[in-house]
Amino acid sequence: MTPKISPTFTISDLCKEYKVTTRTVRHYEDLGLLNPTRRGQTRIYSPSDRTRLKLILRGKRLGLSLEDSRQIIDMYEPGKNNVQQLKTLIEAIQLQREKLHRQLDDIHNLMTDLKNAESDCQRSLAEISKD
Numbered sequence: 444m445t446p447k448i449s450p451t452f453t454i455s456d457l458c459k460e461y462k463v464t465t466r467t468v469r470h471y472e473d474l475g476l477l478n479p480t481r482r483g484q485t486r487i488y489s490p491s492d493r494t495r496l497k498l499i500l501r502g503k504r505l506g507l508s509l510e511d512s513r514q515i516i517d518m519y520e521p522g523k524n525n526v527q528q529l530k531t532l533i534e535a536i537q538l539q540r541e542k543l544h545r546q547l548d549d550i551h552n553l554m555t556d557l558k559n560a561e562s563d564c565q566r567s568l569a570e571i572s573k574d
Contacts, residue, residue, distance in 0.1 A: 450490060451487045451488060451489060452487075452490075452493055453485065453486065453487070454468050454469075454479075457488055457492075457493060457496055460493075461496060461500055463500070468496065471496065471499060471509075472486070474509060475513075476495060476509065476516075477496060478492065479492055495516055498512065498515075499512050499516070502516075505535075505536065505539060506542070506543070515528060515532050518531060
């Protein structure tokens with residue numbers, strides 16, 4: 444029976460699949476988030492690297508820092524139930540949601556301030572035009 448060979452990916456494969464630049468992938472590699480092997484000058488990414496990239500990008504979309512994503516991804520243990528990883532991810536999501544609610548409140552307040560400032564300026568211009 445022939446052993447099953449795991450597929451590998453080039454940096455171009457990953458960039459096309461996830462619509463990121465080679466610079467982005469190299470940056471994640473420089474940070475130790477991805478660990479491709481090398482064949483000469485060519486980076487060879489494993490299915491694990493591909494999954495890590497997918498999770499890093501998902502974390503980024505959720506507003507997580509790269510370090511938060513790293514910690515959560517590094518908690519994964521194949522064959523385990525990964526309860527702590529899931530709890531940590533839920534906590535990170537809740538913190539991000541709270542942060543976004545605060546930012547949304549700040550935006551609403553700023554919009555009100557801008558509207559009031561604009562109204563004050565328009566009133567002042569109207570009074571100046573009367574004179």
